[in-house]
Amino acid sequence: xITNKNCIIRLxxxxxxxxxxxxxxxxKVFSDNLADAVxxxxxxxxKDFSIFGISGNxxxxxxxxxxxxxxxxxxxxxxxxKVIVVGGGHIGSALMRYRGFEKxxxxxxxxxxxxxxxxxxxxxxxxxxxxxxxxFIKTNGxxxxxxxxPDIAAQQALDLICAxxxxxxxNFAPLRLKAPESCIVNYVNLEIELENLxxxxxxxxxTE
Amino acid sequence: xITNKNCIIRLxxxxxxxxxxxxxxxxKVFSDNLADAVxxxxxxxxKDFSIFGISGNxxxxxxxxxxxxxxxxxxxxxxxxKVIVVGGGHIGSALMRYRGFEKxxxxxxxxxxxxxxxxxxxxxxxxxxxxxxxxFIKTNGxxxxxxxxPDIAAQQALDLICAxxxxxxxNFAPLRLKAPESCIVNYVNLEIELENLxxxxxxxxxTE
DNA sequence: TAGATTGTTAATCGATTAACAATC
DNA sequence: TAGATTGTTAATCGATTAACAATC
Numbered sequence: 001x002i003t004n005k006n007c008i009i010r011l012x013x014x015x016x017x018x019x020x021x022x023x024x025x026x027x028k029v030f031s032d033n034l035a036d037a038v039x040x041x042x043x044x045x046x047k048d049f050s051i052f053g054i055s056g057n058x059x060x061x062x063x064x065x066x067x068x069x070x071x072x073x074x075x076x077x078x079x080x081x082k083v084i085v086v087g088g089g090h091i092g093s094a095l096m097r098y099r100g101f102e103k104x105x106x107x108x109x110x111x112x113x114x115x116x117x118x119x120x121x122x123x124x125x126x127x128x129x130x131x132x133x134x135x136f137i138k139t140n141g142x143x144x145x146x147x148x149x150p151d152i153a154a155q156q157a158l159d160l161i162c163a164x165x166x167x168x169x170x171n172f173a174p175l176r177l178k179a180p181e182s183c184i185v186n187y188v189n190l191e192i193e194l195e196n197l198x199x200x201x202x203x204x205x206x207t208e
Numbered sequence: 209x210i211t212n213k214n215c216i217i218r219l220x221x222x223x224x225x226x227x228x229x230x231x232x233x234x235x236k237v238f239s240d241n242l243a244d245a246v247x248x249x250x251x252x253x254x255k256d257f258s259i260f261g262i263s264g265n266x267x268x269x270x271x272x273x274x275x276x277x278x279x280x281x282x283x284x285x286x287x288x289x290k291v292i293v294v295g296g297g298h299i300g301s302a303l304m305r306y307r308g309f310e311k312x313x314x315x316x317x318x319x320x321x322x323x324x325x326x327x328x329x330x331x332x333x334x335x336x337x338x339x340x341x342x343x344f345i346k347t348n349g350x351x352x353x354x355x356x357x358p359d360i361a362a363q364q365a366l367d368l369i370c371a372x373x374x375x376x377x378x379n380f381a382p383l384r385l386k387a388p389e390s391c392i393v394n395y396v397n398l399e400i401e402l403e404n405l406x407x408x409x410x411x412x413x414x415t416e
Numbered sequence: 417t418a419g420a421t422t423g424t425t426a427a428t429c430g431a432t433t434a435a436c437a438a439t440c
Numbered sequence: 441t442a443g444a445t446t447g448t449t450a451a452t453c454g455a456t457t458a459a460c461a462a463t464c
Binding site for chain 1: 213216217220221224245246247282283284285289291298299301302303305306308309312314351352354375376377378382383384392394396398399400401402403404405406407408409410412413
């Protein structure tokens with residue numbers, strides 16, 4: 001199935017919008033409503049659904065609960081996703097304390113750091129020595145990791161967790177990493193996000 | 209000038225790669241080298257440059273220092289960018305302590321929160337009451353804000369800072385916000401980033 | 417000069433949108 | 441039935457890539 005990243009991101013947005021509509025008491029939805037809620041065209045919504053074989057009812061729209069079930073299934077939300085955080089610095093520890101993941105079925109079950117001062121086995125999310133990561137990942141069958149270590153440590157940390165069996169990494173370190181084929185690395189680069197915003201604000205300012 | 213977001217993001221990546229090459233002692237670079245460093249085609253590099261009227265030397269490639277000067281100018285890196293953070297929770301306070309912005313000429317000069325317990329005027333980055341945000345933004349001519357408040361508070365906080373003159377917002381709250389035309393809102397949605405990663409890891413697992 | 421690289425145009429590719437037959 | 445909405449195909453749009461003349 002040929003799909004691009006943007007399409008999958010839209011599926012997540014549809015899902016989130018559907019939960020909001022459901023909370024407001026809606027039971028069914030038209031492609032038009034959903035398009036409005038997410039900020040895309042109705043054609044886009046129907047096209048995205050058709051890619052995944054999701055069908056509604058001619059004239060009747062889509063039943064929200066069934067639609068959510070299908071989207072959740074596609075997005076792998078039908079089971080709890082266990083995730084680890086590598087790096088117990090500002091970003092890493094903020095992510096470990098962040099509550100927003102829970103409602104999405106994503107649970108951060110441990111953090112890892114090389115600094116012995118950061119180790120804390122009795123934390124709600126325990127912070128363990130990095131050298132235990134390998135056995136922890138294997139024992140618990142962890143596939144997803146968030147990488148939030150300093151630039152210079154990032155490649156080495158990635159190598160370690162990939163070798164231990166990690167299949168997907170969300171990397172916050174602001175540089176491009178080399179990963180084996182078995183591991184997907186997605187990037188969150190806050191510096192570049194801000195730089196981008198500043199660029200478009202400057203452009204808007206000049207043209208106004 | 210017609211430009212898309214991806215093009216500007218590539219300019220940031222070129223810039224970052226050029227600094228690394230410069231640190232390694234390189235003085236000039238070919239479109240081919242830069243393409244490799246960033247993971248795009250050489251055509252893409254030359255095309256991006258031509259959009260902004262950046263030219264090199266036939267056969268001679270591009271002189272790194274001149275290229276950096278032009279890219280920095282386009283990206284607005286020629287002056288310090290002062291930014292505020294709204295929300296002193298886990299994400300907000302992590303961003304205020306994060307040192308990675310400084311080397312990019314981005315300085316977080318204050319944080320704001322409604323919780324009196326979070327106020328701290330003697331912090332390296334002072335945390336001030338939200339009701340002071342309006343006057344602070346106006347007095348200091350702040351144009352860029354990072355929004356890191358809980359979902360339910362996000363729209364109200366955005367309204368407040370937009371009214372005070374904010375022109376660009378990097379929003380971490382996981383919902384779509386309504387902003388006036390005068391203000392650009394970019395979204396960082398960590399839940400959706402993880403969901404996306406999980407999807408592609410699942411797909412890879414099924415097809416292997 | 418011969419070889420290599422830029423800058424730009426044309427071709428390709430893929431994603432989005434429009435249109436409309438099917439149908440409830 | 442008449443009207444409205446889906447599902448899908450075709451058209452459009454825009455971004456990326458390939459090709460190559462210009463030229464150093």
